[in-house]
Each structure stands twice: as C-alpha cells, then as structure tokens.
Amino acid sequence: MEAFQLLSRGGVRFDKSRFKPDVELFQQSSGSSSRQAAPMAKVENRQSLPTELDFFKYAEGGQGKRKTSRKDVGRDAKRMKVDTDGDGVGSEDDDEEGHLENVYAGSSAPRQSHRISIKGINPPKEITTFEELKDRYSLPAQLYANLEKNGYYHPTGIQSIGVPTLLESRDVAAISPTGTGKTLSYLLPIFSKLGGPQSSRQAQDSGAGKGVRAIVVAPTRELAHQIHNECLKLSQGRKWRVILFSKATASTLGEKVVRDKVDIIISTPLRLIASIQEGSLELGNVRHLVLDEADRLLDTEFLEQMQEIVAACTNPYLQKAMFSATLPAGVERVAMGMLQDPVRLVVGLKDTPLPLIAQSLTYVADDASKLPSLLTYLTQPYNPPILVFTSSQPRASSLAEELTMSGIRNVDCLHAGMTKKEREDTITRMRKGETWILISTEVMARGMDFKGMREVVNYDFPTSVQSYIHRIGRTGRAGREGKAVTFFTDEDGPFLKTIANVVLQSGSSVPDWMLKLPKPSKMKRRQMGKAKRPETVNSARKVGRREAVKKRDMILGSKRRANKASSTSTDQPS
Numbered sequence: 001m002e003a004f005q006l007l008s009r010g011g012v013r014f015d016k017s018r019f020k021p022d023v024e025l026f027q028q029s030s031g032s033s034s035r036q037a038a039p040m041a042k043v044e045n046r047q048s049l050p051t052e053l054d055f056f057k058y059a060e061g062g063q064g065k066r067k068t069s070r071k072d073v074g075r076d077a078k079r080m081k082v083d084t085d086g087d088g089v090g091s092e093d094d095d096e097e098g099h100l101e102n103v104y105a106g107s108s109a110p111r112q113s114h115r116i117s118i119k120g121i122n123p124p125k126e127i128t129t130f131e132e133l134k135d136r137y138s139l140p141a142q143l144y145a146n147l148e149k150n151g152y153y154h155p156t157g158i159q160s161i162g163v164p165t166l167l168e169s170r171d172v173a174a175i176s177p178t179g180t181g182k183t184l185s186y187l188l189p190i191f192s193k194l195g196g197p198q199s200s201r202q203a204q205d206s207g208a209g210k211g212v213r214a215i216v217v218a219p220t221r222e223l224a225h226q227i228h229n230e231c232l233k234l235s236q237g238r239k240w241r242v243i244l245f246s247k248a249t250a251s252t253l254g255e256k257v258v259r260d261k262v263d264i265i266i267s268t269p270l271r272l273i274a275s276i277q278e279g280s281l282e283l284g285n286v287r288h289l290v291l292d293e294a295d296r297l298l299d300t301e302f303l304e305q306m307q308e309i310v311a312a313c314t315n316p317y318l319q320k321a322m323f324s325a326t327l328p329a330g331v332e333r334v335a336m337g338m339l340q341d342p343v344r345l346v347v348g349l350k351d352t353p354l355p356l357i358a359q360s361l362t363y364v365a366d367d368a369s370k371l372p373s374l375l376t377y378l379t380q381p382y383n384p385p386i387l388v389f390t391s392s393q394p395r396a397s398s399l400a401e402e403l404t405m406s407g408i409r410n411v412d413c414l415h416a417g418m419t420k421k422e423r424e425d426t427i428t429r430m431r432k433g434e435t436w437i438l439i440s441t442e443v444m445a446r447g448m449d450f451k452g453m454r455e456v457v458n459y460d461f462p463t464s465v466q467s468y469i470h471r472i473g474r475t476g477r478a479g480r481e482g483k484a485v486t487f488f489t490d491e492d493g494p495f496l497k498t499i500a501n502v503v504l505q506s507g508s509s510v511p512d513w514m515l516k517l518p519k520p521s522k523m524k525r526r527q528m529g530k531a532k533r534p535e536t537v538n539s540a541r542k543v544g545r546r547e548a549v550k551k552r553d554m555i556l557g558s559k560r561r562a563n564k565a566s567s568t569s570t571d572q573p574s
C-alpha cells in the first residue's frame with residue numbers, strides 16, 4: 001500500500017493504548033449520545049456540537065480548550081468587532097476586502113458568533129446539522145449514512161456554510177484554518193450533486209453526459225492520495241468510480257469506454273495536463289472543479305497549468321471552488337477572476353493559525369546551534385509524536401541520523417526523495433507507535449492529515465507566513481490541542497516580526513521586543529527562510545545513516561541479549 005495513504009487519514013492505526021487520550025476524544029464525539037441526540041439537534045444543535053469540534057465556540061457558552069487570558073479576552077473582543085464590520089480579518093495581506101457585496105455586513109448575531117464572514121450575493125443559510133441537508137437539498141440517504149459511519153456527526157464551521165453554498169451551485173472561494181474539515185466541505189456536495197455513479201440509472205436520467213464529471217486538483221501526490229481516501233469513505237455502498245490519477249491510471253483511461261464510466265478524478269496539475277495535452281482526457285463534461293490548497297495551485301509555479309485545466313473544462317454548468325487555509329490578497333485576486341458570481345467564505349481570522357495551537361519562537365543563534373538546541377528540547381518531557389520540518393531532503397535525512405546517533409529513540413524520516421519501500425517502513429513503524437519523532441520537509445506541510453500529531457518543530461525557519469501556517473497546522477487538527485516551536489537564527493532575524501505577528505494574532509504570546517522589530521519590506525520577505533544552509537545539520541559528523549542505524553541496532557541487540565541473559569539466570573533454580 002502507498003506509504004502516504006497509510007500515514008494519512010484512514011490509513012494509520014495508531015497504537016490505541018499509547019494514544020488513549022485521542023481515542024477517548026473521538027469516542028466522545030462519535031459516541032451513541034450524539035446519535036440519540038439527532039432529532040433534537042434538528043431543532044437546535046448549537047449546544048450539541050462536541051467541544052473538540054467547537055473551534056470557534058459555536059456552542060452557546062462553549063469554551064475553547066486553551067486557557068483564555070485577560071489579554072486574549074481583549075483580543076477576542078477586537079476580532080468580534082472586526083467581524084461585525086464584515087471585515088472578517090486583520091491580516092497584513094488582506095487589503096482587498098469589500099469588492100463583493102456583503103449582504104450580511106453588520107447583520108445577524110449568530111453569524112458573528114460563528115466567526116464566519118460571507119461575501120457574495122444571496123448566499124444560502126448555514127446548516128446546523130447534516131440531517132438538514134436531507135430536506136433542503138435531498139442529500140442521498142446512503143451519503144448521509146456514510147457520514148455517520150465515518151464519525152462525521154456535526155458539521156464544522158466551514159462545512160456548515162461551504163456545503164450549502166456548493167449545493168446551491170455557487171462558485172466558492174473558501175478560507176478556513178488547517179484541520180477544520182475543508183475536504184468534506186467540497187466532497188460532500190460533489191457526491192450529492194452527482195446523484196449517483198455514472199453507471200447507475202439515476203445518473204443517466206439526470207442527463208449526466210459522457211465522461212468524468214468532477215475533478216479535484218491538489219498540489220502534491222500525497223495530498224491527492226489522502227483526498228482519494230476520503231472519497232472512498234463517502235462512496236461506500238455504491239459503485240462510484242473515483243480515480244486517483246497517476247501514470248498507470250492515466251494509461252488505463254486511454255480507452256474512451258473506460259474513461260466514460262469515471263465519475264471523479266483526483267489529480268495533481270501536471271498529471272492532468274499531460275493527459276489533456278496528449279488528447280487522452282476530455283474535460284468537456286466536468287461539472288465540478290475544486291482546487292484544494294488553491295493559493296499554492298495559483299502561485300507562479302502552477303498558474304499556467306491551472307489556467308489550461310480551467311480552459312479545458314468547457315461545460316456551461318461548470319462549478320468552480322477554491323479551498324485553502326491561506327489566500328494572500330494577490331492570489332485571491334487571481335482566484336476571484338476565475339470564479340463566476342462567487343461566494344467568499346472566511347472562517348475565523350484569515351491567514352491565522354488556530355488558537356488551539358500553542359506557539360513559541362526560540363532563539364538558536366546560528367545553524368550549528370540548532371542541533372544542540374533540539375537535543376536539549378528533547379531531554380525535557382514532550383508529547384510524541386513530534387513532526388520536525390527542515391528546509392531540504394538532505395537536511396531531513398541528516399537530522400534523523402544525528403538524533404539517532406545522539407541516542408534519541410524512535411526517530412524516523414519521511415520525504416518524497418525516499419524510495420517507496422523506505423517510506424512504507426517508516427509508516428509501519430509509525431502505525432505501531434514506534435515513531436516518536438518524524439523529520440520531514442515542506443512537501444508534507446500542506447493538507448496532510450497526521451492524526452494525533454502533538455507537536456511541530458520548525459527546525460528551519462518557514463519560507464513565508466503561509467508556509468508557517470500550513471506547517472504548524474499538521475498539529476491541532478479536528479479540535480485537538482497542539483504545540484508548535486519555531487527556531488530562529490540571527491539570519492532569520494529580519495523576518496521574525498512577520499511570524500511574531502501571526503503568533504500573536506492567533507492567541508499565543510510573544511515578547512514585546514519582537515513586535516518592536518522593523519517590518520521587512522515585501523521584497524525582503526521573499527528571502528524569508530531561504531538562508532543558504534549546509535546539507536548536513538552537523539558538519540563535523542562524517543558518518544552516514546547506515547552507521548547510525550548499525551549503531552542503534554547494535555545497542556538494541558546487546559540490550560536484548562542482556563535482558564535475555566538476566567531473565568534466563570532468574571529462571572534458574574537456585
């Protein structure tokens with residue numbers, strides 16, 4: 001099985017006894033009480049939303065999980081004020097508000113308490129339960145059953161507004177923090193609107209046409225895998241053809257008869273473009289196009305490819321949706337230009353991490369000081385598993401070696417440069433609860449749903465505010481608490497204020513002196529996190545991973561032998 005599939009949602013089976021608190025958390029949310037409460041919830045579900053999903057205190061009198069300081073209360077009040085204005089945000093980049101009509105500006109109180117900012121003409125009413133979708137939008141019973149089967153009992157903030165908006169056939173630009181369930185927000189409407197699999201009578205009657213009807217584009221293969229996994233959960237019980245587009249599947253779809261039976265394709269931009277250009281895939285029947293991690297897909301690296309994909313989707317009924325946790329103003333302009341009569345949704349504060357993640361910034365002088373700093377950090381009590389980000393694959397491998405050589409237990413490394421076998425071995429260890437520290441790179445930063453990840457350490461400084469938000473967003477998911485530590489060196493100093501502002505805005509504290517630092521210019525910010533770093537994290541060390549692993553195995557072997565010898569001697573009759 002593909003390694004990333006295993007690691008991502010639905011894949012990894014963590015050692016339940018070791019992750020008992022998390023297991024309990026989810027048992028609470030999916031317990032029988034919520035099933036029994038459903039009829040009541042239809043009338044008013046604000047109070048029935050489990051606290052672990054109550055990211056923005058939807059439930060009346062709901063308490064956030066982190067302790068609220070006096071300072072936070074003031075900050076919250078400020079945020080509420082911003083939302084009342086229909087502004088939704090306070091981010092540096094968000095200077096483009098107000099170009100769409102805000103029909104809700106300054107209106108209903110409940111919307112403010114949800115901290116959802118909606119802009120666009122005639123947006124639909126939010127849902128408070130998934131059950132409402134059955135009456136309002138004829139959500140198929142099987143789909144509803146699959147939600148429950150997979151533990152999705154109550155809609156999160158983005159789902160409460162994103163799902164009805166998409167079900168009303170509107171184009172959408174949605175910004176909601178990491179780990180708040182954006183994937184389900186767009187997949188549920190797709191499955192519902194498609195009616196049934198292409199092969200079924202139902203779909204034929206609805207004039208489904210021939211050929212793929214929905215496409216989800218994601219920036220990395222790993223994320224596409226994960227979205228595909230989520231599709232499989234929702235498609236249980238019906239013969240949906242959901243294809244994870246790869247070289248192999250693309251060649252299978254070379255035949256038109258096979259291709260015509262496909263319902264949904266999940267792909268990276270490059271893979272799609274290759275098939276469109278060689279004429280083995282037509283997108284004229286596509287009714288739903290979703291860009292997940294939209295800001296990444298619309299940045300300069302992918303923009304041209306995305307424009308080509310959009311142009312290939314020629315169906316007059318095409319609905320487009322863009323989802324991300326971050327959407328800088330410049331990219332948002334591009335996104336809005338691609339949408340027709342869009343509804344813009346912002347949950348929480350734009351370009352701000354969840355308050356559930358306790359963040360800190362730690363000074364480590366220079367690159368050489370990072371390793372001892374991390375080693376010191378790991379001598380204190382910490383909550384495994386921890387995800388550590390480095391700026392490159394060689395540095396990730398090198399750091400994993402160094403930690404192992406220094407006697408840190410259960411260290412692993414995962415990046416796209418590893419072989420499939422190596423990645424699978426890492427995942428197997430992760431599944432058994434043997435991996436406590438996972439070293440990775442930026443490629444794993446976006447979208448990946450690492451269940452139960454407790455802490456994130458930015459060993460190398462992030463390259464942008466967006467990179468910071470997505471990296472630390474691997475923890476604190478689905479209502480869990482998380483912790484994020486970011487190392488900064490003298491070289492990172494000029495960019496510190498930019499990240500410190502984000503940390504402060506999301507409710508963690510930063511020293512005053514950081515906020516007094518000069519703000520880097522836009523030009524300067526492009527250099528953030530791009531300091532030239534050596535490929536190895538300890539230049540003094542010449543020994544490679546093989547030696548490190550050998551040493552670890554020798555130590556383990558000798559411990560095993562010693563244990564065996566002592567148990568044999570105690571078994572001996574005296």
Ligand SMILES: Nc1ncnc2c1ncn2[C@@H]1O[C@H](COP(=O)(O)OP(=O)(O)OP(=O)(O)O)[C@@H](O)[C@H]1O
Nearest residue numbers: 152154155156178179180181182183325447449478
């Ligand atoms: N309604 C729900 N009830 C319970 N759990 C949910 C619900 N919706 C989503 N989840 C869970 O929350 C986690 C995060 O969801 P998802 O990966 O879609 O977040 P996201 O907002 O796309 O994050 P990112 O910005 O990092 O991509 C997943 O494990 C998912 O199964």
